[in-house]
Amino acid sequence: MEEKMAENHEINENKGEEISKSPEEDVEKEESTIEEEEIESxxxxxxxxxxxxxxxxxxxxxxxxxxxxxxxxxxxxxxxxxxxxxxxxxxxxxxxxxxxxxxxxxxxxxxxxxxxxxxxxxxxxxxxxxxxxxLIEPYDSEGEKFDPSRHEAVHVVESDKEEGTILEEVEKGYIIKDKVLRPARVIVATSREELKETEDSEEKDNKIKEENKDN
Known part of the structure; x- marks a missing residue:
């Protein structure tokens, strides 16, 4: 009976070794598989x-x-x-x-x-x-709305036309391709109220300049 118990003990130890070894073997197999996959043809x-x-x-x-x-x-x-x-x-x-x-x-x-x-x-x-x-061409301005990028106002005149309308073209403007080569110099319409405000502002500026000269 002692011999039988010894055999059972040996069998259990072998099983334990197999169980303890199997996870490591699985890891080794997985690593081997990954390495094989990583190797390119x-x-x-x-x-x-x-x-x-x-x-x-x-x-x-x-x-x-x-x-x-x-x-x-x-x-x-x-x-x-x-x-x-x-x-x-x-x-x-x-x-x-x-x-x-x-x-x-x-x-x-x-x-x-x-x-x-x-x-x-x-x-x-x-x-x-x-x-x-x-590709340099002149452009017409008379009757157009004043545009600072295309026009230079040389004079402002009271008129019954809509404010900002160009009444007269003093010097023709030119474009090169789609860019302004020289802005047109124009006379622009304004209302009586706007004209008075402009004149008052100019008069005030001139007065300040005169006072600064005296000082």
């Missing part, structure tokens, strides 16, 4: 490298395109700035020629200096065409 590695290279290429292409657009925009800005600077100085000459022709038509003097007038008119037309070639 050559084709998977190639696909990964291809995707990385493609991503780098697309990023470089996008950066190049952004750089190209920025350089193109800067080039256009420099060109437009240069053109605007030159033509701002030319516009007063064109204005003078236009006013001269208007004056000659009013005084009916074209017939007296026919050849000379025709020659100057040709030059004037060529200058206007040069402006158009560089």
């Amino acid at each position: 050559p084709s998977q590695q190639l696909e990964k490298e291809r995707d990385e290279l493609l991503d780098k290429y697309l990023r470089a292409l996008a950066n190049y395109e952004n750089l190209r657009k920025r350089m193109q925009q800067e080039k256009e800005n420099i060109y437009n700035f240069g053109i605007a600077r030159v033509f701002r100085e030319v516009l007063p000459v064109i204005d003078d020629l236009g006013r001269a022709f208007d004056s000659l038509e009013k005084e009916d003097m074209e017939n007296k200096h026919d050849g000379f007038i025709k020659g100057v008119r040709i030059i004037y037309s060529k200058l206007i065409n040069i402006l158009k070639n560089h």
